[in-house]
Amino acid sequence: MPEFQGSISSKLPKVGTTIFSIMTGLANEHQALNMAQGFPDFACSPKLIELVNKNMNKGLNQYAMMPGVPLLREKIAEKTETLYSAVYHPETEVTVIPGATLGIYAAISAVVKEGDEVIILEPAYDSYLPAVELNGGRPVFAELKFPNYQVDWDEVRKLITFKTRMIIINTPQNPSGMAFSALDMEKLQKLTENSDIIVLSDEVYEHILFDGLEHQSVARFPKLAERSFIISSFGKTYHNTGWKMGYCLAPENLMREFRKIFQYMVFSVNTPIQYALAEFMEDMDEYLHLNAFYQAKRDLFQKSLKGSKWKILPCQGSYFQMLGYEKITHESDQEYARRLVRENKIAAIPPSSFYRKANDHHVLRFCFAKENDTLKQAAEILQEI
Numbered sequence: 001m002p003e004f005q006g007s008i009s010s011k012l013p014k015v016g017t018t019i020f021s022i023m024t025g026l027a028n029e030h031q032a033l034n035m036a037q038g039f040p041d042f043a044c045s046p047k048l049i050e051l052v053n054k055n056m057n058k059g060l061n062q063y064a065m066m067p068g069v070p071l072l073r074e075k076i077a078e079k080t081e082t083l084y085s086a087v088y089h090p091e092t093e094v095t096v097i098p099g100a101t102l103g104i105y106a107a108i109s110a111v112v113k114e115g116d117e118v119i120i121l122e123p124a125y126d127s128y129l130p131a132v133e134l135n136g137g138r139p140v141f142a143e144l145k146f147p148n149y150q151v152d153w154d155e156v157r158k159l160i161t162f163k164t165r166m167i168i169i170n171t172p173q174n175p176s177g178m179a180f181s182a183l184d185m186e187k188l189q190k191l192t193e194n195s196d197i198i199v200l201s202d203e204v205y206e207h208i209l210f211d212g213l214e215h216q217s218v219a220r221f222p223k224l225a226e227r228s229f230i231i232s233s234f235g236k237t238y239h240n241t242g243w244k245m246g247y248c249l250a251p252e253n254l255m256r257e258f259r260k261i262f263q264y265m266v267f268s269v270n271t272p273i274q275y276a277l278a279e280f281m282e283d284m285d286e287y288l289h290l291n292a293f294y295q296a297k298r299d300l301f302q303k304s305l306k307g308s309k310w311k312i313l314p315c316q317g318s319y320f321q322m323l324g325y326e327k328i329t330h331e332s333d334q335e336y337a338r339r340l341v342r343e344n345k346i347a348a349i350p351p352s353s354f355y356r357k358a359n360d361h362h363v364l365r366f367c368f369a370k371e372n373d374t375l376k377q378a379a380e381i382l383q384e385i
């Protein structure tokens, strides 16, 4: 195709291919074990696939209602009330979304205007920043403190100005595996009290917490919940990231603005999958067992690395393990991640990609949402280094 000859002024001049595509591309090229991108290498429940088929065969194949199939919204509201004692009205406060990424974009677009400041905690999932910038917002960064990636709330407080429109949080956190404590949430609640600040809480790993920790959803904190969008992802919970399904919760006045944007981005989401998820959600164990399921994987991976040169950083939740390589090389994380794929046939993510200024702590992020055999194979490779 001959290229467009007119001028294109990029709206995201600094954005290139994401690190996930780069590392997955390299993993394929070098036939390496892909521990980079955050997706499971095991199948989702066959029962869930049957339910989707059942609903397709039933003829439920046309547009769903804009905010989602009512039955699914009811199930989501029920779950949220049971787990976090928060009441969201299915009609006005719950919207089914095609994956968390779109929900994040729609929530930011709904409230962030030209010149508004948005506080982002780094290292941060890579979709927040472009979404803020495309809406004319000004990102303001606070750094989670290495190596535990704790939030310095005093630092966050100092960043707040009369222009602060939003604070974006993510717990359990990608890439660090840190999870917010109840005290973190209380501090955030105090910080935002009597302000116009809206919180965007990315909770896609809400069912993946370890060592008895409980997920501190903003929904548990009424004064926070009333100013928050919560984003969750079925893909992370039910091992089917490729289906791109999730949901957003917010009080009615915020959700009204969210839906104004959402309806022109996508209008509505896959109908038969929504019916299937509604039925599947009846079995609470399908998400409640995840903590133990992934803890066993984290423990297996960590145990298999004992005695190696890799430094195992704390991992409280999510399916990511950060490993320090200080004893191995002084290369940057970007250089070392690329060399690992080429020479050792294992792919990981260099976390400097999650920082605007490419901060490099000489760690790499490994995804342990993998079959136990894959984890053992990965550990063997890493042990040899």
Ligand SMILES: Cc1ncc(COP(=O)(O)O)c(C=O)c1O
Binding pocket: 038, 098, 099, 100, 101, 102, 125, 170, 173, 174, 202, 204, 232, 233, 234, 235, 236, 241, 244, 245, 246
């Ligand atoms: C923190 C975080 N937020 C959002 C997403 C996107 O989720 P989804 O695939 O549902 O769009 C991811 C996926 O890796 C993530 O790690």
